Amino acid sequence: MTDEYLRVEAYDCPAPTCAAPAGSPCRTASGWVAVQYHAARCQLVPSSSQVTSVPMPHVRRPGTFWTWLPCAAAVGAEPVAHVRIGYARAETIHHSFDAQHDSLTAAGVTRIFLEDPSTRAADRPELENAVAVAHEIRASGCAVTLVMDEHKRLGQSIVLARLAEELRTGGIGLQFLSGSLQGIHDPGGVVFTVLAALSDMQREYNRNRVLERLESRRQRGEAVGMRVTDDNMLAAALHLREEKLSLRKIAARLVISKGAKAGQHPSPATVLRMLRKHDESTIAVKSMAACKRESEPCISE
Template identity: 65%
Template sequence: MSDDGYLRVEAHDCPMTSCAAPAGSPCRTGKGKVAIQYHTARFRLVPALAKALTVAIPAVRKPGTLWIELPRPVAAGVEPAGHVRIGYARASTVRQSLDTQLDALQAVGVTRIFSEKISTRATTRPELDQAVALARELRSAGVAVTLVVHEHKRLGRGLDLAALAEQLRAAGIGLEFLTGELQGSHDPSGVVFTVLAALSGMEREYIRDRTLEGHESARARGKTIGGAAVTDDAMLSMALHLRAQNLSLRDIAARLVITKGKKKGRHPSPATILRMLREHDEANATVSSAATPKG
């Protein structure tokens, strides 16, 4: 970086929420000191520094001293220009190679790439979270940002992909897929985001309908819906005896033991006892109602 290169960095506000140094001032630490290096999200707003790993704060800004806000440059206030492309690569297992994805991302000029080996079933994907967080930081500074991925399956499938697309759309972050059915660049307001949102709703309805259909089919065949039954007549008899002694559901459950199935030897839950007793009471009420002569 040239002797006055730091001025180009400081022409922009720092987009890092933990810093938020205004244009004209160096970056600061969480303890209120002048930082030793500019934050990555800030110096990469300067095209000439986009590939730099670190950019040191010059001695003229006195790194390590108490941070104070300096006057804004005359040109400050102009929205930062430029377009940043952030790459993401993922493999499902540690045995799978990321080389193909990384090579493809680098071949199209993506220099900031987050990668990880983790299943799409994982509830959190740290590297993807970091990529999206950086994209949001840059976008909040007014920079156009696109998340670049080798193929849409690397981001997720079905509802997960639709949910992520909605997050990116809300933040104004674009998507670009290098290959696959969705190959191409997609604006947050474009048709791909709309389609993914629609598919999300359709898939939810499809799952719900299929679940209800499965329940109806199972009931028609006399099958019980839910987990394997853990109650039996002996347990019901004992539960009725304990209820007559005014014991709570929790106390009743603690005195009973499951005698069959995978949970054999364990205590049933209070909810199981409540359901068993309620079904017994409803059945008795039905029998009593049917046996009562009509006047």
């Protein structure tokens, strides 16, 4: 469930090495935000009595230094207030924030996050900050709405889909002051549902494209994945093969010299592919040389 972590945080953590108060994430003995909530705390939630592991949401920033957070309101309780957070982004350095800032201010938004137009298209640091603040305020019991001038300010539609999915997880509303999506959209509304589905479709599309490229490379006989062999490894493997060693023993004596697996031994399957490729290449070269020798008398005649 998307709000499962809020149910867990409604209780103090009974783990002696944590003892995080209600409203705050669990922490490690070293003082960092844990990657998941302690089982003893999860079991305090009636609906999660059989659940021993609840992952730490991204908004709690697992792995960072732990700090105390305000106690979250009880799940299902009426919001104590309504906070609206604004976000504006200029598409280029030649565009101004003035029009967006004015429209947000006129709509009653007082806290506005401005995205530097020089930021790379794939990065939205101020948007991430706005969402993080919205999650923190929402956890304190206030209703929160993220307000923008127009959905086109986000650029790519997939960015909007991912944003909607993250806001829906935290129960945060989304409002556009103009454009085709103008209006206030509830986290459980149809707009969020459609955008979340679009996000899932985009992830599935990207995954299928990667698998198709890998399969195409396999069919062409190309190596798939990180290359761990080199000429020095091949020379050593050929020498060891001449000594009648098995593939397993050959692999145990070879060492990868570069890349993420530097210092490790290649697998016997990797050694087999390397030697097979060398043998096939050698046979092809010898065949071409033999054909050339056979054709020379014909040419001289």
